Amino acid sequence: MAATITATAVRTCFGDGPATVAALLRGACGAAGLRRSDPARVGVGHGYPIDDDAPFGPSRWLTDCVAEAVAAAGLDARRQRVVSLVGTGLRESAEVERAALAGSVDFPAERLHFADAVASAVPGVQRVVTLANACSAGGSALALAQDLVETGEADAVLVGGTDGSSASMLAMIGRVAARPTGRVRPFDADRAGVLLGDGAAVLVVEPERPGRGLARLLATGLSCDAGHETAPDPAGILRAVRDAHQRAERRPEQVDLVLAHGTGTTLNDETEARVIAEVFAGCEPGPLVTALKGAVGHTSGGSALLSVAVAVEILRTGRVPPVVGLTRPAPEAAALRLVREAAARADVRVAQVDAFGFGGLNAVTLLEALR
Amino acid sequence: MTDRVHAGHLAPTPDRGVPPPASRRPGQVTRPGRSITDARSGADPDRQVAAVLAAALHLPGADLPAGVADEEPACPPERAADLLGRKGLLAKEPATRLALCAVHRALGLAPKAPRPSGPADPRTAVVVSSNLGNVATVGDIARRLREGGPREVGPLEAPNASSNVIAGAIAIWFRFGGPNLTVCSGATAGLDAIWLAGLLLRTGRADRVVVVGTEPDDPQAQALHAARDGVTDARPLRAGAACLLLGRVDAAPHPLALLGPVRAGVPVDGTPRGLLIDAAAVAGDHYGAAGVVHTALAVRLAATNATVTVRCGDPVDGMRELDVRAARR
Numbered sequence A: 001m002a003a004t005i006t007a008t009a010v011r012t013c014f015g016d017g018p019a020t021v022a023a024l025l026r027g028a029c030g031a032a033g034l035r036r037s038d039p040a041r042v043g044v045g046h047g048y049p050i051d052d053d054a055p056f057g058p059s060r061w062l063t064d065c066v067a068e069a070v071a072a073a074g075l076d077a078r079r080q081r082v083v084s085l086v087g088t089g090l091r092e093s094a095e096v097e098r099a100a101l102a103g104s105v106d107f108p109a110e111r112l113h114f115a116d117a118v119a120s121a122v123p124g125v126q127r128v129v130t131l132a133n134a135c136s137a138g139g140s141a142l143a144l145a146q147d148l149v150e151t152g153e154a155d156a157v158l159v160g161g162t163d164g165s166s167a168s169m170l171a172m173i174g175r176v177a178a179r180p181t182g183r184v185r186p187f188d189a190d191r192a193g194v195l196l197g198d199g200a201a202v203l204v205v206e207p208e209r210p211g212r213g214l215a216r217l218l219a220t221g222l223s224c225d226a227g228h229e230t231a232p233d234p235a236g237i238l239r240a241v242r243d244a245h246q247r248a249e250r251r252p253e254q255v256d257l258v259l260a261h262g263t264g265t266t267l268n269d270e271t272e273a274r275v276i277a278e279v280f281a282g283c284e285p286g287p288l289v290t291a292l293k294g295a296v297g298h299t300s301g302g303s304a305l306l307s308v309a310v311a312v313e314i315l316r317t318g319r320v321p322p323v324v325g326l327t328r329p330a331p332e333a334a335a336l337r338l339v340r341e342a343a344a345r346a347d348v349r350v351a352q353v354d355a356f357g358f359g360g361l362n363a364v365t366l367l368e369a370l371r
Numbered sequence B: 001m002t003d004r005v006h007a008g009h010l011a012p013t014p015d016r017g018v019p020p021p022a023s024r025r026p027g028q029v030t031r032p033g034r035s036i037t038d039a040r041s042g043a044d045p046d047r048q049v050a051a052v053l054a055a056a057l058h059l060p061g062a063d064l065p066a067g068v069a070d071e072e073p074a075c076p077p078e079r080a081a082d083l084l085g086r087k088g089l090l091a092k093e094p095a096t097r098l099a100l101c102a103v104h105r106a107l108g109l110a111p112k113a114p115r116p117s118g119p120a121d122p123r124t125a126v127v128v129s130s131n132l133g134n135v136a137t138v139g140d141i142a143r144r145l146r147e148g149g150p151r152e153v154g155p156l157e158a159p160n161a162s163s164n165v166i167a168g169a170i171a172i173w174f175r176f177g178g179p180n181l182t183v184c185s186g187a188t189a190g191l192d193a194i195w196l197a198g199l200l201l202r203t204g205r206a207d208r209v210v211v212v213g214t215e216p217d218d219p220q221a222q223a224l225h226a227a228r229d230g231v232t233d234a235r236p237l238r239a240g241a242a243c244l245l246l247g248r249v250d251a252a253p254h255p256l257a258l259l260g261p262v263r264a265g266v267p268v269d270g271t272p273r274g275l276l277i278d279a280a281a282v283a284g285d286h287y288g289a290a291g292v293v294h295t296a297l298a299v300r301l302a303a304t305n306a307t308v309t310v311r312c313g314d315p316v317d318g319m320r321e322l323d324v325r326a327a328r329r
Helices: A017-025 A059-072 A093-102 A115-119 A134-150 A166-176 A234-248 A266-279 A300-316 B094-106 B135-148 B155-161 B167-176 B187-200 B219-226 B285-301
Strands: A003-011 A080-089 A128-132 A156-163 A198-208 A216-223 A257-259 A288-290 A352-357 A360-368 B050-058 B125-128 B180-183 B210-214 B242-246 B257-259 B263-267 B275-276 B307-314 B318-325
Touching: A003 A017, A003 A059, A003 A134, A003 A257, A003 A300, A017 A300, A059 A080, A059 A156, A059 A198, A080 A115, A080 A134, A080 A300, A093 A166, A093 B135, A093 B219, A115 A128, A115 A156, A128 A134, A128 A352, A128 B187, A134 A156, A134 A198, A134 A216, A134 A300, A134 A352, A134 A360, A134 B187, A156 A300, A166 B135, A166 B155, A198 A300, A216 A234, A234 A266, A234 A352, A234 A360, A234 B094, A257 A300, A266 A352, A300 A352, A300 A360, B050 B094, B050 B187, B094 B167, B094 B210, B094 B242, B125 B155, B125 B167, B125 B187, B125 B285, B135 B155, B135 B219, B155 B167, B167 B180, B167 B210, B180 B187, B187 B210, B187 B242, B187 B285, B187 B307, B187 B318, B242 B285, B257 B285, B275 B285, B285 B307, B285 B318
Parallel strands: A080 A128, A080 A156, A257 A288, A257 A352, B125 B180, B125 B210, B275 B307
Antiparallel strands: A003 A198, A003 A216, A128 B180, A156 A198, A216 A360, A352 A360, B050 B242, B050 B257, B210 B242, B257 B318, B263 B318, B307 B318
């Protein structure tokens, strides 16, 4: 079985979907100085911020995406059974920090999850369930969204992902970075670590109907390494990849493009490059590989869906953005067909999107062109 | 699509055009409510969705009625080593410790039984419900950063900054390699977790799902819990955890009980389908854990009641309901 993605909407440091895709294709980097945390306090100086510093940014960006996606798909939540799943790494943890520092809570605790953020843009939505699934949260939500549509439990699922940054998470990425860095450099020999990006993404998932939709959602495979909280495990990642291919009924040689998780950390990129090499061993010439985090930062809970939204555009236009921040590939990535320096043109029919998160959470999605 | 009125005693949630006064602040647009119209979902309340293979409560200090209470009292989080053994507990937060204790009990393991080793089991999934599990750590790290900068924070704390720390810790502790989800949807989180567990079983993503509800009761968690718009009484947040081991209905020869579909809506007057287990059945509010705690209680009561109805939620997050049926032996 398969489902269809009938609309996408994103917010990143570059703006909305068209602005983001245009920036990616020209190889722009959205890195800038931190806006909402003091670099001296958190030990990190840069990020990929959205120009919006008011509290509850992730909720607001999500609401904007939901409104745009609902309008684009023509959803009517009063006539259709519309459910929403929202993936996030940090929820509104920045507001928990604000409350802790102030010694008082000045907001209703319901705003730590995203029910109101969704329902305010789509009255009539049946259930809004927030999943705190770390950096692969959007991918997990997408897997369940397809399940809900395919089992007939929902007519449409608004699947979202959103995250900003919290001081506690910034401090953590600062502690694990090899050295301070001003930008993310996926798969580069000189990569120094990851930086957080503000971002939200929403997709509308509906049952497949001839002549409708932007791309075919083939399947998402899920797994948990169950080995280490922060170090990725190739065996766990491989299980998610194989699960995705099996559910999608596609072979590795049918995959034309991989949108890698590519966080620019030593551990992730090395592990991911090796897994890609293993999965596509024997495929000639093998898939193109690109990654977005050098351009937009690590948008955590939204990152998988942002990659899916960009993949949908690639499947429609054949224009593949380069890996921004990559100048000299790391040895383990040297054999991959990394898209470098400028956007490539390619006939991409099947795209794979990788997402891995804290706790060893893996979600791998396969999409297919409707052409 | 035909509208059908389900046979439960939840009615569709009416749209709340105007939010409760407490939530309105100057300049804020009114918040339309979530219209939860389960009547349209077509879910057959008599369909069995999951088999309960085991159910455990871990509610330190709870005074449970005879016939429901465990023989061994639940240890508080600071004494979790009594049940789990000492290794690996150092950086674990109270909600994680309570969750690990509940799973340990559901698996029927002896105190301090050795932890599983070998490859992770890819067919067992984990679904956790918790809203406040890591808020104390997040707040504490923020305070230390303000006072002393990044050197004050150690890398061992890193996982606790992420809201999925509990589910990840359970997977690592017990080597569960299947899908791993953390539900934090407020007062409905526990039954939302059971809803998604049923989906994982139905779609073949797992053969067994470990559902765990857990909340702490530290001051930061209490302050947030008290600041909900959905507060209907002064019931305080109560620390505790519960665990359900769920399997497919067609693959469980001797289940403890069977679970029907999770319904969404608002309660209406009328005769309940069976004995009702909701917040009134326990002391305090288990918040994100409530749906799992109430269901675990209901499983024990299903030994003497044909149908037990479980409920959790509040006026803002909405209500969820589920029927627990005695399994035919």
